[in-house]
Amino acid sequence: MKFFKEWGRFMMMGARAHADWEIAVSNTIVKDRKRIMILGLLLVPIILGGIAFADQIGTVMPEVLGGKKAYSPAFFTTGIFIASILIGLGAGLITGCIGAGGGFIIAPALMSAGIKGILAVGTDLFHIFAKAIMGSVIHRKLGNVSVPLAVIFLIGAVIGATCGGIINRVLYEINPVLSDAFITTIYSLMLGMLGCYAMLDYLKARKRGDAGSAHGGKHEGADLGSLPRKLQAVKIPPMINFDQGLVPGGRSISAVFLILSGALVGFAAAIMGVGGGFLTFPIFVYMLGVSSMTTVGTDIFQIVFTAGYAAITQYAIYGFIFYTLAMGMLLGSLIGIQIGALVTKVVSGITIRGFYAMAVLAGFVNRIFALPGKLAAMEVITLSRETTGILDKIGVWAFFIVIGGFGVWVIGTFLTNIKILKGERAVS
Incomplete structure (x- = not known):
């Protein structure tokens, strides 16, 4: 029981840290007109390309779309693009409202949609x-980055991401269903433990009558x-020194432990696609x-390089990225x-x-209920x-009803309280 509690606390701490990064990045992009214009320009070819080729997709690229080469559906249709926006919206609402990783629902949502x-x-x-590239906030945090710490950590992250990418691709080459089953199992274990801990934490807080913060307090x-x-x-x-400005004489740790930690983060990033950032914070602290x-x-420094290396070298060059x-x-x-x-300004933290x-x-329910079908397909x-x-x-229905219901509730709360929120902004 103690192990479960500590592991759940470990995961929740990482989820909140990753959400803080997501929120900071979002604010950086949204509050900068140049970045918004860049995003708009990136969307133009997607929209125009979809209009131009949507009716020809079936005849233009029949060998690429389907079968074991399966980059499908790596093409544009209006429905797919709208679905991707809704999936991102749901993940963003969870991240912004709760201050914990909404990115955990993205891969299950995509797989449920047939990807x-x-x-x-x-x-x-x-x-x-x-x-990370568009909303990089590295320049604001450079004073807090330990470059030696980050560089040694990234050595391990590259090794781990390479191993994770190879495993995913090898499993896919053996049998695409085996690959899906493997990823589904990983998500089932992670979401099951994190979900149970989050629910127990919520029930305890409710029993104490703790309205609390949706974000669960400050990091340790x-x-x-x-x-x-x-x-x-x-x-x-070699020993790596860090925290010289915070602790007299600083602290030091063997590069071996940094490389092993980086390898774990990189491996998780490449296997699950969540960037690995949810593990870095609790591992470091x-x-x-x-x-x-x-x-x-x-x-913040490492997530740009870990996600970039894993995305480009382990997936993009093999055709396993759906850019649209x-x-x-x-x-x-x-x-x-x-x-x-x-919305967090007008809703109690305990509800969120x-x-x-x-x-x-x-x-968790979505992935655990999908697993029998994968195992049956492999006999x-x-x-x-x-x-x-x-x-x-x-x-699928349980997942989308809960996420959809949450999204409708958050957006509805936002719209019904928009005057109050405008007043808060005006006051601030």
Whole structure:
């Protein structure tokens, strides 16, 4: 029970840190006219291309679309583009409103919409990379970035991302269904643990009558626990120094632990497509004993390179990125984050935390109900097509009803309180 609690706390801490990054990036893009214009220019060829070629897709690229080469549906239709915006909007609403990683629902949502798992992962990574490049806030945080820490960490991240990408591609070459089953299993485990912890946390807070903050409070500082002390006491050269400006004499840790940590983050990024940022913060603070201030700056620095390396070298060059979908998700998430962040001003934190727990558990139900169909298709278990079809529909409907209901509630709350929110802005 203690392990479950600590692991859930570890995951939630990472989800909140990643959401903070998403919100900062969104604000940077939305509040800069030049960046908005760049985004608009990027969308123009997508829209014009869709209008020009939508009716010819079936005859122009028949060998590319389908079968095992399956970059499908890596082409534009109006319906696909709108769906991508809605998926990004849902993820953005969760991130902005709750301050925890809405990006966890993107891959399950894409797979539920019929996108192959490897394409969902690659597209999600590229979407994160595009967002990081467009809304980079590195220059604001450079004073808090430990360059030696980041560089050594990135060595491990490159190794991990390469391994994760190879595993996904090899599994896909063996059997596309095996690839989907593998990604589905990973998401089922992660969303199940995170969802259960979030729900228990919500129920405890409700029992205490704690209205609280939707974002669950501030991140933890740099007080060293027993594990960071033990790791920093291991003097395997080379030793990397950090936090010199925060702690007298600074602290140091072996490059070996940084490389291993980076490898874990890079591996998770390449396997799941969530950028790995949700792991960096808790690993740095909980395990390595890096201060929160240094961690935030270094995390922003590394996520650009980790997501970029994984997206381009492990997926883009092999054709496993759906660019139109990535741009739609970017647009939707920018809108969703802004609306979600405003709604937190007029809704109690405890209510929003309850919705988050439901959203994550809905993602878990979606993936766990999809898994029997994958296993049956590989003849690992015996189930009729009717049974697997029913299970899959239950998972899909449960997921989209919860996420859709949350989205309608947030947008409805925003619209009904728009006068109040305008007044708050005017006062501020």
